[in-house]
Amino acid sequence: MSVPRHWREIPKRYRLIGSKCSNCGRTYFPPRNVCRECGTTKLEEVKLSETGRIITWSVVHEPPRGFERYVPYVIAIVELDDGTRLMSQITDCEPEELQIGTRVHAVFRKIREEGESGIIYYGYKFKPIK
């Protein structure tokens, strides 16, 4: 992934910036220009909730390129308290602790790095609230 490609995603990945439809109120991550629900183009940027709950999850054992050293790791669909859904790694936990409905909050973490001298990607992960 190129530097500009990562750079332009920074607001979303570092600060959980999404969008909210000013007509029907539905929120989205990442931001959209058109509301899927009501079709309006009147959406504005919003800072999304940093807490939520797990909807479903998986433990990855066969990794894609760049994640070989992290297996096994947990990926989940999280529903934030404002209703927005996103996908995230779940960190700082044992997979056995997790259940559908487990409460989680956002943390800022390294996602992966591109080789020894390449760019290091940062972004959000979520961890269980204990």
Add this chain to the structure above:
Amino acid sequence: MRKVAVIAVGYTKVSEHWNLSIRELFTEAALMALNEANIDQIDALYIGNMFSGYCQHQEHLGVLMADYIGLKSPPAVKIEAAGASGGMALREGVQAVASGLHDLVVVGGVEKMTDVLSPDITSALAMATDQEYEAFIGATFVALNAMVKRAYQHKYGVSDELIATLPVHCHEMASKNPYAQHPFKITVEQVLSSPFIAEPLRLLECSPVGDGAAVLMLCPLEKAKNFTDAPIEIAGMGAATDTIALYQRDDLTTFKATIEAAEIAYKMAHIKPDDVDVAEIHDAFSITGIISLEDLGFFEKGKAAEAVSEGQIAPGGKVAVNTFGGLKARGHPVGATGVYQAVEVVKQLRGDAGKNQVDGAEIGLTQNVGGVGGTVTVHIFRRLG
């Protein structure tokens, strides 16, 4: 619109074809079909393929394949819709003939997966997901389907044992298919003791990595008898899309695009799900197949796995499903799969399915899925009386 028929088919064995390049694979399947129809020139070529750009650093597949099968300058183009590339290529071909633009069309699908190593295939398959918001954080294609399985089991309380009966069924079917990648039987115990790829999906619930190519020749139904005694009509087709990202779906236990595509196809063919004799469905993973059996209208939500365990999708059951082994055991060369499915239904309706033949099969269906239900195509085929 003109009615459209399939007049010839071609395919390779699905396998780890270390000795064949992507062009050689496609050529083998294409020449089989051209020879069957006794044709050496066509009007257009549509090729389903998902990731030749990633695995071979080769795009512009249309002209490459047209060139190597000896065609003289027809329009030729690659069609890409992840796992539904083959189904979408077929749709393009049917549209071209139905509209009157072309008479003789070749629809093909090809994927050469074994040119790269395992983490690269995992990355290539993840291109079917939302790259920036799913693949970026380490979500694999298997992991997304695994999340669907967990959500489905949570909602309907269906056991691993019951879900495992689908891959067992597919291997039983493939054991009699000479071109299947994995022509051997497996047991539920073997499925449940195989290692996790992404929990809760195990190795023997996932379709294998393999190479293959499949081809169909299409022409207007009214001209089909010039080429074959047993033309098969494409009586209906539908296609639909959903959100590309799994996490943006309200319901994770159903593929809305399957329901919509099937509804359109059934309506066009003037049939109901109960009229289908044979079906090739997209069982890329055990759970994908189970959900598809329900979304296509064959079984109620939450009931498909039990129906499979009771033999209702075996030949002689309610509807004969994946009689050549499905994605799980025939194999899943991604962009070719939708075309393999069509080849198999055509073979059934012609009475040419060998040991897998379903007696008296008249109506067949194929369902081809791209991503985790992001794109779905459904085609309905009919034997002429």
